Amino acid sequence: MHQFSAVLQSFRHVLKTCIAQRDVRTGKSLHALYIKSFVPASTYISNHFILLYSKCRRLSAARRVFDQTQECNIFSFNALISAYAKESFVEVARELFDKMSQPDPVSYNTLIAAYAQRGDVESAFQLFVEMREALLDMDGFTLSGIITACGDDVALIRQLHALSVVAGFDCYVSVGNALITYYSKNRFLNEAQRIFYGMGEDKDEVSWNSMVVAYMQHREGSKALELYMEMTLRGLVVDMFTLASVLTAFTNVQDLSGGLQFHAKLIKSGYHQNCHVGSGLIDLYSKCGGSMLSCRKVFDEICKPDLVLWNTMISGYSLFEEFSDEALECFRRLQGVGHLPDDCSLVCVISACANMSSPSQGRQVHALTFKLDIPSNRISVNNALIAMYSKCGNLRDARRLFDTMPEHNTVSFNSMIAGYAQHGMGFQSLNLFQRMLEMGFTPTKITFISVLAACAHTGRVQDGKIYFNMMKQKFGIEPEAEHFSCLIDLLGRAGKLSEAERLIETIPFNPGSILWSALLGACRTHGNMELAAKAANHLLQLEPSNAAPYVMLANIYADNGRWEDVGSVRKLMRDRGVKKKPGCSWIEVDRRTHIFVAEDTSHPMIKKIHEYLEEMMRKIKKAGYVPDVRSISIVTDGIRKREEELRLGHHSEKLAVAFGLMCTREGEPILVVKNLRICVDCHNAIKFISAVVKREITVRDTHRFHCFKDGQCSCGDYW
Structure with a gap:
């Protein structure tokens, strides 16, 4: 009897080792030996085989053992529920949960987390309420799961945050990490920072990674890079999401050189072949002056590109008019390898059609949106279509689509207002802007660029000034170079060149080429050669290799018969090696x-x-x-x-x-x-x-x- 007990003890030890090491091969051999032996059925051993198969993602085998076990206890249920939940079989996990006589906190936590991961807020909160009514003790995992389920309900997050403090669970790292993620996601960066730095040395690597991602979500590229450097100095492990966020940080601060050095590190570590990291690299090269050839090289080094990577590649191509054909070809290849386009794919390829001014391609993609019937974020696809039809000169279809949309957002109005403004239809643009305000939509800096352009087209100088001042006074939007350029354009059309010049001299930042170019255009229309020369000289200092200011200045001289000055401009172009781009x-x-x-x-x-x-x-x-x-x-x-x-x-x-x-x-x-x-x-x-x-x-x-x-x-x- 003593010898049998020793053998059984050894068997259990080997089985536990298989579970710890995820050794399913040895585990299956043990299971076969167990079945052939004459050892009486043991719930304890059956539970461990269920756990082994569950942790090794062998769900069918785990379920077979579970069904053959005469007296499954809470341990068996929880192991199998967790396995099904991790594989996103939430309905099967729920069926098992409902069969339990008395679920414990682990059962609830597992299923709450599964529902949260799937975005099923109602089911997650229903379980949370049941758990509280059953007087079961919640823990940090309960709260982190339910916080994850909150989505964008900031008021609810704040209530759960308060509950975690009152219940003493705010010291749980999992709770802090969940709060960092969801405060950041909902644009409360200060709250996320307070929680992160308030966690002291209990912070784990997930905390650091979450904070790096949080900084990038708020376009705080420099802070994200500083935090990453601190992580590396501490020897903390970074994950693919952190690395992708670091790449986004380099993109955000337009540091291609730093991004190239970081790419070299990624190659050494092998992370450059990760889809998530690859997307960050493609985004970096396409937005920071790198070549699309580099983007394609990054893409080709990844064996199995996922949909996100395909979308990033299409997006990179769509940023450049000359690569619009490649964007369309990439979109076709995406479908050819078996991926189903999502709303992001469609928005990117529609943008490429807009760049090409190809109404036929745009209409084909529009037809495809109906075939795919994408339910999520359809509004973003419609907004892209409005912009596409506008850029293809078809304002009728753009407005028809706008009017038939079941719902609008600020981008919808921005797209349509911009379409009218770009086509010189100022009154229609301003009327739609007024409707936007009446419906309670908050304008953005993009809205005001179109509104100011519309005022310029309609000669409404006073209204333009009112809207310009409204930006900061009513909506807290700091005017940028594009807004000042529109205001200069507005004043220039009205012949108020002295006022336009004073405006440039008093703006709170160094005027760039866009402002001097707007003033130069006004000088050309009104024949003010003295001010034109001043504006052109500033432009030539800012962009000495750009042919446009030379040509514009020479045209002004030619308009006034000053052929010697025309010759001087031509000589300056030759001396500097500046050539006019072929039309x-x-x-x-x-x-x-x-x-x-x-x-x-x-x-x-x-x-x-x-x-x-x-x-x-x-x-x-x-x-x-x-x-x-x-x-x-x-x-x-x-x-x-x-x-x-x-x-x-x-x-x-x-x-x-x-x-x-x-x-x-x-x-x-x-x-x-x-x-x-x-x-x-x-x-x-x-x-x-x-x-x-x-x-x-x-x-x-x-x-x-x-x-x-x-x-x-x-x-x-x-x-």
Whole structure:
């Protein structure tokens, strides 16, 4: 008898070792030996086999042992409930829970945590209430689980925080970590900091990681990097979420150099092949001046990219107009490998369609949203579609979509208000802004950029000043360079150049190129050469390799016949090696994008396009059009007037407009996109063309939309 007891004791010891080491192979051999032996069935041993299979994620085997055990106790139930919960089989876990005669706190905690993880707030709180009514003792795990279930209910989090203090569970690390996470998630960074630093030396690695993530959620990149450095000095282990947050911190502070060094460390540790970390690297390179080639290299080094990584890659491509085709191709590959696009995938690819000004691609993606029927965050997809239709010159469909949305948020209004403002429809933009305020939506800094632009388009100088002051006084928004630029544009359109100059001199930060560029544009319209030279000189100091200020200044001199000054500007460009970027325009017809450059001869229909343009030029000259040869005088010498006019007629935007008119139905609006600011002569010519052909012609240049109709342009000849 003593010998049998010793053997049984040894058997139990080996079984416990298998559980501790997750050694399912040896455990299965023990189980087979146990079944073949004549040892009486033991609930104790059965429980340990249930625990072994549960911890080794062998749920079927664990359930078989459980069902064959005659007297399952609370230990067996809890082991299996925990196993099912960890594998997200919450309903099965709940069935087992309901079969228990008297669940203990461990049973409740396990199921509460499972419901919280799944986002089922109601079920989690129902269990919490049942537990309290059963007078069972809660602990720190109970509270951390229920805090996790709170979602964005800040009032409830505060109540649970108070309960944890009263009950003495605020010293539990798990409770502190949960509070850090959920205060941060709901924009209460100060509360998260107070809890983190109030935890003293009880803080674990999860606490530190949570705080790094919290800083990044609030765009406190420098603080996140400082905390990470302290973690490494203390020898604390960092997880993939911390590493991804550190990468986001480098992105946030625009430190590509630091990010590159960090990437080298990740390669040494092998973390660079982790999907979560890979997403951070792609985000860093795409947003901080790294190449998309580097992004693609990071992506290709990961064996099994998850949906988040695919989305990050599509997002990176969609940040650049020249990579819009790659964004669409990446989206197609995502589906090809078996991933189902989510709302983030759709928002990114819709943004790429907007960059391309491709209404056909945009409509295809729009149709796909109905097929996928994505329930979560559908509002973000609709907002992206509104922006896409606006950028494709289709405000009717943008507004139709806006009006049929079941709910709106601030971004919805921002997208539609911006669409109207970009197309020069100031009154519609301001009316929608007023409706936004009446409905209780809080405007953002993005809202006010569009509102100020709308005021500029409608000549409402006083209203613009009121809205500008409203930003800080009513909504606590500090005006940024874009807002001051809009205000300068507003004053410039009204001819208040002295006031615009004073504004630049009194702004609370160093004026950048965007402000001087706005003032230079105003000087060009009103012929103020002295102030134009001042603005241009500031621009040339800030951006000496940018051709735009040279060209704008030279055009102002040319407008006033100051050819020696034009020559000086041209010489300065040559001496500095500055070259004007070649003009390029494109138009989509029958789902195909046709690209044109100045003096283009590559298009298969170029001969017919030139013939059409020559005929059109004769018609608009009869209507009063006079070619403006001054716009090309800065880049050509000794060319006869007829040759200059011919070159003007072959500008890329004219070629694209001609092709669009030739290849579309009579009366159908057309959209042309240009990679530079539209030239003065093309602007004048297209105004006349719109009247002659009785068509709406929209040209989207790098500065704004020009909507030509009946001989007028929405920009009011100011750009």
